[in-house]
Amino acid sequence: MAAPKRLTPKGAATRDRIVAGAAELLRRQSVVTTTLDDVLAHTRSSKSQLFHYFPDGKDQLLLAVAQYEADRVIDEQQPQLSNLGSWEAWQEWREVVVERYRSLGDNCPMGTLFLQVGRNSPGAQAIVRQLLTDWQRYLATGLEALQANGHLGPIDIDQASAALLAGIQGGVAIMLSTGQTTYLEAAIDQWLARLRQADAHA
Amino acid sequence: MAAPKRLTPKGAATRDRIVAGAAELLRRQSVVTTTLDDVLAHTRSSKSQLFHYFPDGKDQLLLAVAQYEADRVIDEQQPQLSNLGSWEAWQEWREVVVERYRSLGDNCPMGTLFLQVGRNSPGAQAIVRQLLTDWQRYLATGLEALQANGHLGPIDIDQASAALLAGIQGGVAIMLSTGQTTYLEAAIDQWLARLRQADAHA
Incomplete structure (x- = not known):
């Protein structure tokens, strides 16, 4: 995605439509068997349009879809992820992530x-990397908000946010293998319990 | 892997040699481009030997290698993983896992x-699933040993061991993407800190 072409508003809208449509398609069927023709049909685009925006073909389109999905990971945690200034807010965000x-x-x-x-x-x-960095920054900002509001004493925010992010990634990975969200829930809940315990004893 | 043939000691040794050799090979080169002929050459086996033990071919062999690697995940944490009765022992195990x-x-x-x-x-x-179950059981047994030795008060051992396992899986997944072990270390260290804190306030 480095140095994308500057697009007109109409061009950007066409590109976005292709990417969103390809993402929708790829959530339903295997990436291995999906062809560019499938994407063209599904997004009602022409081959010349598609190669105008993705001259390198399928892998370039897939990376654009990956970026789109990465943006969704953050977007679908909003507005909760940007408003983590109380324990209740963290609990609400926890429900959104698990769901x-x-x-x-x-x-x-x-x-x-x-x-x-x-x-x-x-x-x-x-x-x-960018997704992990952004996600951790939101979590760290939430911890700082808790501190600013007097709900949390001094802690190592880098370490705490890194541990939570690892727990979420692992919880999701285990869910993908087992179908169970129990590990994801345990990871977040235990982490939250730790901080609230630290708060209670501060 | 279901209902494997009963093997003679010699047969089992031959099968083990093929699996271990294939695992070694697959740690060095892509699974996609590795052929059964590569495995035969590397393990000095004949085609008839290989198809005797793996009549379904490459996928069956790969599953046997996956089982072999799953066993190594646990084995390479030993003897520490089976001796987690003190905080020092947990710290030693932590070093083994990260390393x-x-x-x-x-x-x-x-x-x-x-x-x-x-x-x-x-x-x-x-x-x-079996690997996750076994791994979590070792962690839970370690927590019970801490309790039996008076180093840890009453906690929800299922939840605590599930959270740690999630943190490890996520830490490893992030390491695979970023090359950094910092998330893995943060996940284990923060979890250990939480339990020691619980102990201190018990």
């Missing part, structure tokens, strides 16, 4: 895409 | 294998 992943079931859109474009391709790695 | 994954770098043998056999195949799922 989001429960509804995805055994379909992890980003994971599936990365099977195809290669987890280790520079483009895929950049998207994952 | 194991650091040394694997961006190569996750089980993850790579599952790309090929399909994460959702019944055989692959059974291996992952």
Whole structure:
């Protein structure tokens, strides 16, 4: 996605429509068997439109879909993820996260895409790293808000937010293998319990 | 893996040699491009030997390698994983886990294998579930040992062990994407800190 072409508003809308439509399609069927023709049919686009926006073809389109799905990971935690200034707010966010992943079931859109474009391709790695960085920043900002509101004493915010993010990723990974959200819930709940305990003893 | 043939000691040794050799090979090169001929050459086996033990071919062999790697996940945490009766013992185990994954770098043998056999195949799922169950049981047993030794008060052991396992899985997943073990370390360290804090306030 580095240095994308500057698009007109109409061009950007067309590109967005192709990406959103491809994402929708790829949530329903295997990335391996999905062809560019399927995407054209599903998004009612022409081959020349598609190659105008994605001259490198399928892998470039898949990376754009991965970026779109990465944006959704954050967006679908909003507005709760941006408003974590009380324990009640953290609890609400917790419900949103668990519900989001429960509804995805055994379909992890980003994971599936990365099977195809290669987890280790520079483009895929950049998207994952940015998502992790952004996500952790939101969590850290939430912890700072708790502190500012007097609900939490001094803690290592980097460590605490990193541990929570790891617990969420692992909880989701285990859900994808087992169909159970219990690990995801335990990871968040135990982490929250720890901070509230730290607060109570502050 | 269901209902394997009963093997003579010599047969079992031959099968083990093929599996261990295939695992070694698959840690060095892509599962996608590895052929059965590569495995035959690497393990100095004949085609008839290989199809005697793995009549269904490559996917069956890959599942056996996945089981072998799953066993290694536990084995390489021993003897520490079976001796978690003090906080010092937990700290030693923590070093072993972080070092194991650091040394694997961006190569996750089980993850790579599952790309090929399909994460959702019944055989692959059974291996992952059993590994998670066994791993969590070791962690829970360690927590019970802490309690028996008077180092830990009453806690929800199921929840605590599930949260730790999720943190480890997520920490490893993030390491595979970013090359950093910081999330894995934060997940374990924060979890340990929580329990020690609970102990201190018990």
